[in-house]
Amino acid sequence: MTKTDLRPVKLPDDKKEAANHALARVRTYLAEHQEASQIRVNVQDGGDLEPLVLPREAVELLASLLAHLGAGRAVSIVPSDAELTTQQAADMLNVSRPFLIGLLEAGEIEYRTVGTHRRITASSLLEYKRQDDRRRRLAADELTRLGQGMGMT
Numbered sequence: 001m002t003k004t005d006l007r008p009v010k011l012p013d014d015k016k017e018a019a020n021h022a023l024a025r026v027r028t029y030l031a032e033h034q035e036a037s038q039i040r041v042n043v044q045d046g047g048d049l050e051p052l053v054l055p056r057e058a059v060e061l062l063a064s065l066l067a068h069l070g071a072g073r074a075v076s077i078v079p080s081d082a083e084l085t086t087q088q089a090a091d092m093l094n095v096s097r098p099f100l101i102g103l104l105e106a107g108e109i110e111y112r113t114v115g116t117h118r119r120i121t122a123s124s125l126l127e128y129k130r131q132d133d134r135r136r137r138l139a140a141d142e143l144t145r146l147g148q149g150m151g152m153t
Contacts, residue, residue: 006088008074019070026063030056080123083112089120093129103128 011019039059042049068075090100104111110124
């Protein structure tokens with residue numbers, strides 16, 4: 001199994017402006033070339049310009065990364081099929097490891113066992129997070145509706 005590195009990357013303040021400038025240029029290019037399935041860029045290697053062809057999807061992902069980094073947020077990239085340890089999964093959900101294990105044992109999140117260790121795919125974890133966020137939004141909406149019904153707003 002390949003080890004998954006979840007350490008987030010955060011830009012120092014003095015590099016955020018460069019990220020935002022690059023983001024503006026990438027977004028403009030993508031908007032002006034909507035039909036392009038591949039994007040050609042030139043990379044400067046020493047004194048020479050080297051052509052590099054990237055899939056559009058990679059450039060769109062780059063734009064998303066630049067947007068988050070330029071806004072001062074830390075970013076991690078995790079392949080959807082990456083298998084996470086229970087501690088890594090708990091860290092991603094910002095919960096304790098025992099709480100996460102309770103979720104696994106309750107069937108809330110899919111996992112597999114490797115020997116005595118539980119492994120959770122990033123896609124299963126993100127699916128749980130989407131469902132949990134949806135449940136929370138519905139509960140908040142219901143509380144708002146009830147508050148309005150009682151004249152509390």
